[in-house]
Amino acid sequence: MKRRIVIIDYEVGNHQSVINALEALHYDFLVSCKAADILAADAFILPGVGAFHEAMRNLKSRGLISLLGHEVLEKRKPILGICVGMQVLAGSSTEDGFHQGLGWIPGKVVKLQETRSRKVPHVGWSDLEIVKPGPLFRGMRERANFYFDHSYNFECGREFVAANCRDDSMITAAVQKDHIFGLQFHPEKSQIAGLKVLRNYLQFARDYNARRAVPADV
Amino acid sequence: MFKKRIIAVLILKGGRIVQSVGFRRYLPVGTIEVCAQSLNRWGIDEIILLDIEATSQGRKPDLNAVRALSRNCFVPITAGGGISDLNDITRAIHSGADKICINRAALDRPELIREGAKAFGKQCLVVAMDVFRGVNGKTEVMTGNGRAGTGKDPVRWAKEAEECGAGELLVQAVHRDGAKQGYDVALLKEIAQAVSIPVIGLGGAGHPAHFLEAFTQTEICAAAAGNYFHFTEHSPVVTKAYLAQHGVNVRMDTENTYAEASFDEQGRVAKYPSEYLQRLRFIKVHEEKL
Numbered sequence: 001m002k003r004r005i006v007i008i009d010y011e012v013g014n015h016q017s018v019i020n021a022l023e024a025l026h027y028d029f030l031v032s033c034k035a036a037d038i039l040a041a042d043a044f045i046l047p048g049v050g051a052f053h054e055a056m057r058n059l060k061s062r063g064l065i066s067l068l069g070h071e072v073l074e075k076r077k078p079i080l081g082i083c084v085g086m087q088v089l090a091g092s093s094t095e096d097g098f099h100q101g102l103g104w105i106p107g108k109v110v111k112l113q114e115t116r117s118r119k120v121p122h123v124g125w126s127d128l129e130i131v132k133p134g135p136l137f138r139g140m141r142e143r144a145n146f147y148f149d150h151s152y153n154f155e156c157g158r159e160f161v162a163a164n165c166r167d168d169s170m171i172t173a174a175v176q177k178d179h180i181f182g183l184q185f186h187p188e189k190s191q192i193a194g195l196k197v198l199r200n201y202l203q204f205a206r207d208y209n210a211r212r213a214v215p216a217d218v
Numbered sequence: 219m220f221k222k223r224i225i226a227v228l229i230l231k232g233g234r235i236v237q238s239v240g241f242r243r244y245l246p247v248g249t250i251e252v253c254a255q256s257l258n259r260w261g262i263d264e265i266i267l268l269d270i271e272a273t274s275q276g277r278k279p280d281l282n283a284v285r286a287l288s289r290n291c292f293v294p295i296t297a298g299g300g301i302s303d304l305n306d307i308t309r310a311i312h313s314g315a316d317k318i319c320i321n322r323a324a325l326d327r328p329e330l331i332r333e334g335a336k337a338f339g340k341q342c343l344v345v346a347m348d349v350f351r352g353v354n355g356k357t358e359v360m361t362g363n364g365r366a367g368t369g370k371d372p373v374r375w376a377k378e379a380e381e382c383g384a385g386e387l388l389v390q391a392v393h394r395d396g397a398k399q400g401y402d403v404a405l406l407k408e409i410a411q412a413v414s415i416p417v418i419g420l421g422g423a424g425h426p427a428h429f430l431e432a433f434t435q436t437e438i439c440a441a442a443a444g445n446y447f448h449f450t451e452h453s454p455v456v457t458k459a460y461l462a463q464h465g466v467n468v469r470m471d472t473e474n475t476y477a478e479a480s481f482d483e484q485g486r487v488a489k490y491p492s493e494y495l496q497r498l499r500f501i502k503v504h505e506e507k508l
Binding site: 012014015016017020021024049050051054084095096114117118119120121122123124125126144145147149150151167168186188189190191192193194195 | 313316
């Protein structure tokens with residue numbers, strides 16, 4: 001059975017980098033926001049560069065909220081949100097006013113507070129304090145670095161945190177709730193370590209779907 | 219403490235990557251693909267691509283160059299040159315840029331910073347400024363490839379850009395461009411103190427000690443260089459090894475970290491002692507393949 005990975009195209013993401021990364025890993029994928037493709041998909045990647053409300057608005061105007069919601073929550077298809085794609089998984093955000101998120105992982109997105117050692121936006125590389133090694137961080141080298149670029153932080157219950165930023169433990173680096181994943185850093189921009197995380201996710205998606213034996217065409 | 223970033227600036231002129239000296243002389247380096255691949259393998263933290271002819275030729279940014287760059291490296295890319303409206307920003311990002319860099323357009327219409335930040339988040343907008351320090355020590359923001367003065371004070375303009383929603387500032391010292399005399403530390407110090415967003419210093423790097431000086435004497439978050447990286451192999455990781463030995467927190471993800479290297483006066487890696495080389499014979503490091 002051919003895996004179908006769909007990179008959600010909603011006009012705020014930097015798709016090109018994610019495309020380059022998946023090509024480097026030799027995965028087949030589609031970039032789409034069409035209902036037919038999403039219904040036929042096995043796993044999703046929700047990329048993101050942008051503002052929270054813009055991302056939510058674009059998801060909404062393409063009818064993706066209920067469509068993806070059904071596929072992810074009811075049919076339990078894996079999804080990986082990157083950066084803003086991760087933040088929209090939260091219940092709400094206070095970026096430019098108050099905005100509702102998808103609410104798939106309980107939590108809220110709040111502005112990073114400036115401190116003496118922390119400039120905002122938080123831009124740069126950091127290694128992680130990994131809370132849940134599997135499946136995303138399997139086989140990761142000790143002290144692997146990832147690239148962050150954000151002004152807002154995903155605050156959520158500890159049970160959903162997969163990794164924190166080691167340089168600043170207040171910053172949530174990765175979240176997970178069952179088959180729903182989110183990365184605050186950009187794996188597609190984090191050299192080999194980042195490509196490994198992407199590959200780990202796609203391998204998880206394959207195994208997860210195989211375990212559940214998803215019928216080829218529903 | 220966060221890690222300090224080492225950034226390479228690739229200057230695009232006539233479809234080729236060039237070195238720039240004093241904003242006037244240009245020397246060819248090579249194709250964008252080869253530069254990107256080398257820097258990516260050598261542990262660079264970010265790459266800034268500047269299409270320096272776009273604005274002066276009145277054309278749009280070279281998006282094929284952005285695409286070529288993004289296909290050949292997996293580090294963050296900032297694209298600059300010729301970006302004058304929101305449409306250009308959108309297209310550059312869809313071509314694979316993670317951030318965009320505006321210089322002239324921000325001076326002409328600071329509103330563009332706000333518009334870009336609203337659409338893509340402020341972390342996406344880097345405002346570049348070319349600063350010239352005259353013989354009397356006075357600094358001024360320049361435009362038109364560093365040739366024409368604007369009368370603006372760099373610190374005031376930096377604050378204004380921050381207020382408009384800039385996510386980072388790229389501060390380039392025109393008078394140090396290609397001079398290998400070190401960064402204009404006084405300038406970087408002044409600007410980094412005045413704003414709370416990250417400042418990237420550019421212009422003048424010629425020795426790893428110049429990076430160290432900039433990081434220890436100013437609050438800049440990143441140091442960028444163009445020509446500096448073109449002369450020796452592994453230049454980014456060698457620079458980082460030097461910085462790490464002097465206590466600067468940098469990312470070390472390459473297989474060879476030059477941890478035991480010593481440096482000569484020019485900042486090049488010195489010959490290893492023979493005991494070290496003997497030991498080396500028994501270490502086999504496999505390339506990390508995906």
